[in-house]
Structures are given as structure tokens and as C-alpha cells.
Amino acid sequence: MKKVFERFLFGGDYNPNQWPQEIWQEDMRIFRNAHINSATINVFSWAKIQPSEHDYYFNELDEMIDMLSEEGYDIVLATSTAALPAWMFKRYPEVARTDYEGRHHKFGQRHNACPNSLVYQKYTQRLAGKLAQRYGDNPQITCWHINNEYGGECYCENCEKAFRVWLKDKYQTLEALNKAWNLEFWGHTVYEWDEIVLPNALSEGIGHDKTAFAGISIDYRRFNSDSLLENFKLERDAIRQFDSQTPITTNLMGTFKGLDYFKWAKEMDIVSWDNYPSYNTPWSFVAMTHDLMRGLKQAPFMLMEQTPSQQNWQPYNSLKKPGQMRAQSYQTIAHGADTIQFFQLRRSIGACEKFHGAVIEHVGHENTRVFKETAALGEELSRLNEVLGSETKAEVGVLFDWDNYWALEYTSGPTVDLTYVQQIHQYYRYFYEKNIATDLVSVDADFSKYQVLVAPVLYMVKAGMKEALESFVEQGGTLITTYMSGIVDESDNVHLGGYPGPLRELAGIWVEEIDALAPEQTNVIQLKKGRQGESNLVSEIIHLETAESVAEYTSNFYAGSPAVTKNRFGKGVVYYIGTQLEKDLLNTILDEAINSANLIAVIEGETNLEISCRHTEEAVYYFIINFQEQAQKVPAQFVGKKDLLSGKHLTGDSVADQYSVYVIKEGRSE
Numbered sequence: 001m002k003k004v005f006e007r008f009l010f011g012g013d014y015n016p017n018q019w020p021q022e023i024w025q026e027d028m029r030i031f032r033n034a035h036i037n038s039a040t041i042n043v044f045s046w047a048k049i050q051p052s053e054h055d056y057y058f059n060e061l062d063e064m065i066d067m068l069s070e071e072g073y074d075i076v077l078a079t080s081t082a083a084l085p086a087w088m089f090k091r092y093p094e095v096a097r098t099d100y101e102g103r104h105h106k107f108g109q110r111h112n113a114c115p116n117s118l119v120y121q122k123y124t125q126r127l128a129g130k131l132a133q134r135y136g137d138n139p140q141i142t143c144w145h146i147n148n149e150y151g152g153e154c155y156c157e158n159c160e161k162a163f164r165v166w167l168k169d170k171y172q173t174l175e176a177l178n179k180a181w182n183l184e185f186w187g188h189t190v191y192e193w194d195e196i197v198l199p200n201a202l203s204e205g206i207g208h209d210k211t212a213f214a215g216i217s218i219d220y221r222r223f224n225s226d227s228l229l230e231n232f233k234l235e236r237d238a239i240r241q242f243d244s245q246t247p248i249t250t251n252l253m254g255t256f257k258g259l260d261y262f263k264w265a266k267e268m269d270i271v272s273w274d275n276y277p278s279y280n281t282p283w284s285f286v287a288m289t290h291d292l293m294r295g296l297k298q299a300p301f302m303l304m305e306q307t308p309s310q311q312n313w314q315p316y317n318s319l320k321k322p323g324q325m326r327a328q329s330y331q332t333i334a335h336g337a338d339t340i341q342f343f344q345l346r347r348s349i350g351a352c353e354k355f356h357g358a359v360i361e362h363v364g365h366e367n368t369r370v371f372k373e374t375a376a377l378g379e380e381l382s383r384l385n386e387v388l389g390s391e392t393k394a395e396v397g398v399l400f401d402w403d404n405y406w407a408l409e410y411t412s413g414p415t416v417d418l419t420y421v422q423q424i425h426q427y428y429r430y431f432y433e434k435n436i437a438t439d440l441v442s443v444d445a446d447f448s449k450y451q452v453l454v455a456p457v458l459y460m461v462k463a464g465m466k467e468a469l470e471s472f473v474e475q476g477g478t479l480i481t482t483y484m485s486g487i488v489d490e491s492d493n494v495h496l497g498g499y500p501g502p503l504r505e506l507a508g509i510w511v512e513e514i515d516a517l518a519p520e521q522t523n524v525i526q527l528k529k530g531r532q533g534e535s536n537l538v539s540e541i542i543h544l545e546t547a548e549s550v551a552e553y554t555s556n557f558y559a560g561s562p563a564v565t566k567n568r569f570g571k572g573v574v575y576y577i578g579t580q581l582e583k584d585l586l587n588t589i590l591d592e593a594i595n596s597a598n599l600i601a602v603i604e605g606e607t608n609l610e611i612s613c614r615h616t617e618e619a620v621y622y623f624i625i626n627f628q629e630q631a632q633k634v635p636a637q638f639v640g641k642k643d644l645l646s647g648k649h650l651t652g653d654s655v656a657d658q659y660s661v662y663v664i665k666e667g668r669s670e
Contacts, residue, residue, distance in 0.1 A: 003389025011038035012342030035378025082148035136243030181215035265296035272302035290335035309357030323659030334623035466502035474570030508547030508567030533585035540578035
């Protein structure tokens with residue numbers, strides 16, 4: 001795989017414009033000692049660059065870019081368009097967003113622009129073009145960074161009109177739209193396009209999370225994602241008029257619900273994202289989000305932001321313990337990152353992020369634990385450039401789909417505790433703990449490269465998905481799917497003929513009813529091979545057709561009916577899990593599935609270490625990380641191997657303390 005960068009970008013968000021110039025040179029000295037080689041600049045400088053409608057001032061930005069260029073930095077140049085200047089709101093109030101409750105906003109905060117405002121679009125294009133024209137030929141500009149953390153929604157009249165155009169393009173006729181949204185329900189049939197209103201708190205919204213008509217609300221999610229994507233594309237295309245080669249990105253946010261990132265990734269040259277786990281986020285979940293970001297383009301990605309110490313905006317902003325930032329950074333690289341960048345390089349003195357961690361703390365010098373750890377990491381990364389561009393090879397694909405994300409969480413019933421990302425994670429966690437490489441993939445991906453596909457809560461089965469999954473299994477693949485799958489089409493209308501709808505023949509079952517279990521309720525599950533355990537959340541009442549029962553309920557009125565089934569289909573097999581199993585019971589079912597698929601883990605044997613690998617044509621790089629509190633013995637297969645970070649060879653007595661990291665290189669001929 002071709003590498004995008006010549007070295008690991010190591011740096012992050014830098015805002016010298018917030019400081020007097022005598023600080024700048026001191027920053028350069030300190031950053032040099034930390035082996036920092038990149039800076040993301042100009043993220044929120046629109047008001048300074050363009051203080052009025054027709055005036056642009058680039059003098060200070062010129063000085064920043066000249067300084068960084070002379071120092072040999074890789075510059076990630078942002079377009080500043082995530083926060084609008086005050087004059088624009090004053091002169092053109094229609095650029096402001098109208099929120100879910102119908103309140104039209106004023107100047108303030110960020111992500112504050114209506115994405116369908118022609119005024120906003122005009123000035124973002126113009127600014128991006130001017131920046132590219134002025135700096136696009138500077139060889140130190142390594143990457144363009146458009147906007148920042150796109151998100152949010154607008155419910156103004158302008159968006160309402162644009163939504164109607166989007167719908168007319170999609171459905172062509174009102175007859176098709178009425179049918180798709182099932183508007184006969186509650187007598188909601190519309191007869192003119194201008195009768196369609198946005199689904200907010202003033203119309204179809206039920207609180208912030210539910211809706212009376214999922215069809216319109218899901219379509220609005222799609223429309224909003226498309227609208228913001230058009231904003232990105234407008235700026236990208238403006239840059240491309242003057243710079244045809246430099247990679248262009250925008251920083252994504254992991255499993256963020258608001259945008260269909262698979263669709264976005266097709267328009268980005270490289271994926272970048274911001275990683276901010278909380279104090280109690282499972283490391284398996286952090287790994288999953290990295291694998292999702294890598295899976296968006298099936299390619300290495302950029303870590304655009306992480307904190308070197310602590311966040312400031314979560315309920316509990318714990319310090320990273322000694323070694324934790326380093327271990328977290330190597331986990332990021334192990335799962336596909338070719339950059340390690342921080343927010344922020346120097347800590348701000350005021351506003352809401354003044355307590356957000358930084359390489360240079362408020363004390364203003366480098367004699368801090370955080371700086372010393374940052375500098376040590378920078379030195380190590382300067383010796384690991386051979387890893388750049390290497391790929392992850394996975395035989396397991398976990399399906400992740402934003403349409404399903406939206407639809408499942410809009411649905412009224414069967415339980416409020418059923419959330420999409422948590423369902424994906426409980427299956428991903430199994431493969432993570434087994435050190436089995438896993439891709440998170442879209443529902444329209446090429447499934448043929450995988451031995452096993454996992455599709456938890458595949459609630460919405462859209463056109464073409466049935467055929468793709470059947471083809472995968474027929475050719476010998478193993479499919480694992482679960483309760484609440486195959487229920488609705490892309491408009492959230494139920495597939496008639498019995499659950500799981502289009503997947504019924506594939507799974508070889510018919511689901512008659514879906515029971516919801518309150519938090520204090522459980523069912524007892526008995527495996528055919530003897531093990532017993534509990535399940536919760538939901539319990540589907542399943543009838544066998546061509547499938548066989550793997551486990552049964554032994555409690556409740558559906559005792560004796562199947563809870564887990566297995567169906568032969570062509571050369572492959574489908575496992576259907578009809579209830580949320582406790583961890584050990586789920587592991588037992590998944591053990592059977594992967595053993596029959598002959599999956600190979602990264603290493604042989606059990607270990608509590610996280611072990612991942614990246615591949616080049618010449619070598620395999622193993623990343624061994626201990627996130628456990630207790631020291632862990634290094635697996636025998638690495639004894640005698642050289643750790644690239646320390647230069648030492650591992651022995652039979654080698655152990656990994658908490659947050660220890662080893663990187664082992666094995667040549668293809670070894």
C-alpha cells in the first residue's frame with residue numbers, strides 16, 4: 001500500500017496567534033526537544049483573516065507559515081470555516097442555524113452555520129480558494145484540513161426548502177414518498193411538496209431521540225449528512241483549483257451518529273479522526289473505533305487529535321497515568337494510524353478549553369511529566385518510519401452501517417436499552433480479546449475477502465444486501481447475525497412475511513415474537529452441548545425451518561424454544577443469536593463459529609496482551625501492548641526477537657508491565 005507521508009507526523013493543533021510573538025521562538029525550541037515535526041494551524045482563524053466582508057489579512061498567517069517552513073515542519077493547514085465571524089451573522093442572519101426546538105441562533109460557539117446557506121457556502125469557498133492560491137505551492141503544506149469536526153443540524157426554512165428538493169430528487173413523485181413514509185398512518189398524506197416539514201420538536205419529533213415517522217426522520221439524517229458533505233466538497237474543490245496534489249481531509253469522530261462516514265470517506269483523500277476516550281472506556285472500544293476509521297477507506301488513517309494528558313469536557317477528566325499516552329498512541333498506530341497528533345501543543349489561557357491538556361502546560365516550560373513522555377514518544381516514532389503505509393490483514397468483517405444506526409435508535413420498541421454501537425462492540429470485543437484482526441466494513445463492501453462476517457442487529461436490510469449476504473455464505477462464508485435483524489427496508493417499513501424478512505431463508509428460521517426484558521429480568525439459556533447461562537435485553541421466539549437449534553430457553557413461557565440457531569446454506573453457515581447472551585455464553589457460541597471457519601489469530605494461545613500487526617511486502621510488525629493492571633508474560637513466539645523501541649531482545653523471562661509496549665519486526669523470509 002502506498003504511503004501518504006514520508007515520516008510519522010508528530011505534533012498537533014498549534015495556535016501561535018493566541019500568543020505574543022516572543023513566545024513563538026520559545027515554542028520552536030521546546031517543540032524541537034520533543035521531536036515534534038508537524039503543526040495543524042489556522043483551525044479557528046476566520047475572524048482574524050477576514051475581519052469584514054471584503055477585507056482579508058494574511059500577514060500573521062504568513063509569518064506563522066514562514067516560521068514553521070523554516071523549521072522544516074509538515075504543516076496541516078486548516079481552512080478556518082468551522083466558526084463564522086461575527087460580521088457575517090450581523091449582515092446575513094440567515095447563516096445561523098435553527099435548532100431542533102425551532103430557535104434561530106445568534107453569533108456564538110462553533111458549528112454554527114446553516115449548511116444550506118448560500119451565503120455561508122460562498123464565503124467558505126472563497127476563503128478556501130484564497131488560502132490554496134496563497135500557500136498551495138509551499139512544499140511544507142503536507143495536508144489540507146477542511147473545517148473541523150463536522151456535525152450538528154439545522155431546521156431553518158432554508159433547509160426545509162433544500163430538503164424538499166433532495167426528496168424530489170430521491171422519490172420523483174409524491175405517491176412514492178407517501179408510500180415510503182407510510183403516511184396513511186395518522187392521516188399524514190401530503191399532496192404538495194411544500195406540505196413537507198422538517199421532523200423536529202415542532203412536527204414529528206418525540207423528544208430528541210424518537211419520532212412519529214421514522215421514514216422522514218431517517219431521510220432527514222441522510223439529507224443533513226449529505227448537506228454537510230456538500231460543504232466539504234465545495235471547499236475541497238476550491239482548493240483543487242490551485243493545488244491538485246496535496247491530500248485533503250477533515251477530522252471525523254469515531255462512531256459519531258450524525259454523519260454517514262462511509263459516504264464521506266469516498267470524498268476524502270485520507271481519513272483523519274479525533275480520539276478522546278473517557279476514563280472508563282474499554283480499550284476494546286478504542287480499538288474498535290480505530291478499526292472503523294481504517295475501514296472507511298480500507299487504508300491507513302491520520303490521528304488528528306488526542307490529548308497528551310487530560311480532556312476538559314467530559315464529566316470526569318482524569319489524568320493519563322504514566323505510560324498511558326504512549327500505550328494509547330501505539331494502539332492507534334497498531335490499528336492503522338500513520339500520524340500521532342495532539343490537541344493542543346500549547347495550553348490556552350482562557351475560554352472553555354483552558355484546562356484541556358497540552359504538550360506545553362500553563363507553567364510554560366518543558367520540565368513536566370507530560371512533556372517528557374511526549375518527547376520520548378517523538379524520539380521513538382522518528383525511528384519507525386518503515387511502518388508507514390503498512391496494512392492490516394483481516395479475515396473477519398463486522399458490519400457497521402449508519403442507516404441501521406439511525407433506524408434502530410429511532411424505532412419505538414421493543415426496549416429503550418437497545419443501542420446500536422453497544423451491540424456492535426459486544427461482538428467486536430470477542431475478536432479483540434482473541435487477537436483476531438477485524439475490519440469494520442460497510443454493508444456494500446466486498447465480502448469475499450473475509451472468512452467470517454458479523455452483522456449484529458442488522459435491523460434495516462436495504463436493496464442488494466440479501467443477495468450479497470447469500471452469495472457470501474453460499475461460497476463458504478460464516479455469517480453471524482442477531483435479534484432485531486431483517487426487520488425493515490430502507491424507509492423503515494416492515495418486511496412482511498415473517499422476521500427476519502429477507503434473511504429468513506438464509507437463517508433458516510421464523511421469528512414469531514420479540515420479548516423485551518427489563519433490566520432486572522433474565523432468561524436461562526441451555527446450550528445443546530451442556531453449558532448453561534443467562535440472557536437479557538430481548539428474547540426472540542424462534543421457529544426452526546431449515547436451521548438446527550444450538551441453544552434453548554429453559555425459562556419463561558417460551559421455554560424449550562430455540563435461542564440460538566445454526567443453518568447450513570450452500571457451502572457456508574449462518575449463526576442466528578436470538579437474545580443478548582451473557583459474555584461467557586456468547587464466547588462459547590462464537591468459539592464454535594470461528595473454529596469451524598478455521599480463523600487464525602495474530603498469535604497462538606491465550607494472552608491478556610493486546611497484540612496486533614501491520615504488514616508490508618517485506619515484513620510484519622507486531623505491536624504488543626499491556627493495558628492490564630497486572631504484568632503479563634510475553635508469548636513464547638517472541639522470545640529472542642528484537643524490540644524495535646528499546647533495541648533489546650526479548651527473553652523467556654520478559655514481562656510487560658501495565659502500559660508497556662513492544663514492537664517486533666519479522667521479515668517475510670523468517
